Amino acid sequence: MNVAIVGLGLIGGSFALSQKLNFPSFKRFGVDNNPEHEKKALRLGIIENVLKDGQISEMDVVVVSIPVDKSAQVIQDILNQVHSKALVIDMGSTKGLLCEAIAKHPKRDQFLAAHPIAGTEFSGPEAAFASLFEDKTMIFCDVEATRPELHKRAKALVEPLHMKLKYMTARGHDKHLAYVSHLSHISSFMLGRTVLQMEQNDKTIFDLAGSGFASTVRLAKSNPVTWTAIFKENREEVAQALEGYIENLKVFKRQLEIENYSDIHQQLAEVNSLKPILNGILNK
Amino acid sequence: MNVAIVGLGLIGGSFALSQKLNFPSFKRFGVDNNPEHEKKALRLGIIENVLKDGQISEMDVVVVSIPVDKSAQVIQDILNQVHSKALVIDMGSTKGLLCEAIAKHPKRDQFLAAHPIAGTEFSGPEAAFASLFEDKTMIFCDVEATRPELHKRAKALVEPLHMKLKYMTARGHDKHLAYVSHLSHISSFMLGRTVLQMEQNDKTIFDLAGSGFASTVRLAKSNPVTWTAIFKENREEVAQALEGYIENLKVFKRQLEIENYSDIHQQLAEVNSLKPILNGILNK
Numbered sequence: 284m285n286v287a288i289v290g291l292g293l294i295g296g297s298f299a300l301s302q303k304l305n306f307p308s309f310k311r312f313g314v315d316n317n318p319e320h321e322k323k324a325l326r327l328g329i330i331e332n333v334l335k336d337g338q339i340s341e342m343d344v345v346v347v348s349i350p351v352d353k354s355a356q357v358i359q360d361i362l363n364q365v366h367s368k369a370l371v372i373d374m375g376s377t378k379g380l381l382c383e384a385i386a387k388h389p390k391r392d393q394f395l396a397a398h399p400i401a402g403t404e405f406s407g408p409e410a411a412f413a414s415l416f417e418d419k420t421m422i423f424c425d426v427e428a429t430r431p432e433l434h435k436r437a438k439a440l441v442e443p444l445h446m447k448l449k450y451m452t453a454r455g456h457d458k459h460l461a462y463v464s465h466l467s468h469i470s471s472f473m474l475g476r477t478v479l480q481m482e483q484n485d486k487t488i489f490d491l492a493g494s495g496f497a498s499t500v501r502l503a504k505s506n507p508v509t510w511t512a513i514f515k516e517n518r519e520e521v522a523q524a525l526e527g528y529i530e531n532l533k534v535f536k537r538q539l540e541i542e543n544y545s546d547i548h549q550q551l552a553e554v555n556s557l558k559p560i561l562n563g564i565l566n567k
Numbered sequence: 568m569n570v571a572i573v574g575l576g577l578i579g580g581s582f583a584l585s586q587k588l589n590f591p592s593f594k595r596f597g598v599d600n601n602p603e604h605e606k607k608a609l610r611l612g613i614i615e616n617v618l619k620d621g622q623i624s625e626m627d628v629v630v631v632s633i634p635v636d637k638s639a640q641v642i643q644d645i646l647n648q649v650h651s652k653a654l655v656i657d658m659g660s661t662k663g664l665l666c667e668a669i670a671k672h673p674k675r676d677q678f679l680a681a682h683p684i685a686g687t688e689f690s691g692p693e694a695a696f697a698s699l700f701e702d703k704t705m706i707f708c709d710v711e712a713t714r715p716e717l718h719k720r721a722k723a724l725v726e727p728l729h730m731k732l733k734y735m736t737a738r739g740h741d742k743h744l745a746y747v748s749h750l751s752h753i754s755s756f757m758l759g760r761t762v763l764q765m766e767q768n769d770k771t772i773f774d775l776a777g778s779g780f781a782s783t784v785r786l787a788k789s790n791p792v793t794w795t796a797i798f799k800e801n802r803e804e805v806a807q808a809l810e811g812y813i814e815n816l817k818v819f820k821r822q823l824e825i826e827n828y829s830d831i832h833q834q835l836a837e838v839n840s841l842k843p844i845l846n847g848i849l850n851k
Contacts, residue, residue: 400775400776401778402779419777420774420775422775449774449775459775460775463772463775463776463777464775464777464779464780466758466762467758467779467780467784468779469816469819470758470783471783473816474750474754476834476837477746477811477812477815478747478750478841479837479838479840479841480811481746482746485844487743489844489847490704490731490733491706491747491748492684492747492844493684493686493704493747495748496748496751497845498751498786499751499783501779501782502782503838503841503845504841504842504845507832507836510835511831514823514831515828518823521823524765525816525820526820527761527765528758528816529820531760531761532754532812532816533813535753535756535809536809539798539805539806539809542799544799547795550756550760551787554756554759555787555791557762557787561787
């Protein structure tokens, strides 16, 4: 089986390594816009070969993991070239616009919109590791549009990773992810921005900040290209989630100004109900 | 040496355990509003004795770690009772109003306003551990108001913990901490609130949320009583930090609405400059 990884970053690279571990007979090809990523991926053994022009027609599985605002075009190009039994999987963080864009493609049934809920704040092939997806959630979207035997093949590819499979519509996916993932990144980036504006002296931040600050701002280390593309592709849902977040912050600030501490206490106590969920996520 | 711990939660309990480890000859007394905390602290060996009425006059060191909106009154009561060579240390997260409230106390020079930058999202004596403060930053505020030999004694007490000592004014402390700590907690609590409002089904959050969400919302597990008191005591600085944060979020939302992605990208890239600082904090 020939597998191509298009985009050799954290997600694509980690998927390639998981395949190397679990399916040693597969031949792994890779391609990236950035030639340095290709070199590093070869050197790290993430791929065996750089995918050459025209070679895409020889692939049995093509996994795409690139900035999501580029996915629709790249996936249409790939679908145009693959043979009739090949499976094309997208692993990006947004799905709605992509699935709309390729809805009428004659090879739509060879495509699967997937999203592994896994990642770190690091990026590039040097951040990839084989167990990134192990025991995590994998979302398959609009799966009725995928040819059943190719859906089955996709399940077989992730089966050794013991992922928890969830099925959603592409639109539903984007709505939920705006809240549980995209909004977290904005809150983190903007918290970092606010502190940088206030603290001219990096050393002050370093000396005074504890693990709590580091935890809330961890996602602000994420890749700006990846995340600008995600916010762009999921613009409407993200704006709506952000609206709700800003509203909650304004209410909190108002209550602080009028010194309504019983209400503040009640709000904080209510959010504490997330504890068991969060403990569960951390132990996932 | 007799040491009393007033407030047997995470901070007071951890300080008591660090003293047990490093100064085994000290006698450790403790008191807490909550009788369950006293029982647990005895059972866990955090303290040897519950501090009885009238016994405060026999203490050489009194460490106060209680909700910060109660500190000013409790510390004045303690100062009224301690002998003339005793040291009283407050370890709460806000300092401005407290230092103002006791500025004219006849025993002001026996008091030290301290803040160890250390904590977890857990609370109560069962969360306490001896190494919580090791290698962390310790802030001493308005130290010129403390009698020099008592300042020296305080330094000796934390010396085995290899803490990095920083000196600040009480007001300066509150201003900086509003940004690098208090704001993080609000962003985290309100992010949790926003997601809970949207996701009626806890299981959806659990299934879809990854480590990124867990990291940004970790602080939302913090104790509501502790944090309501901190927001109350540092109301003005917190409101100002919150104002800046809300403004940044609104600008971000506006840029998303007008699809100004180059500006969004630039903002995210700028915040990436926090990377080395954050890596440093995590390795502290």
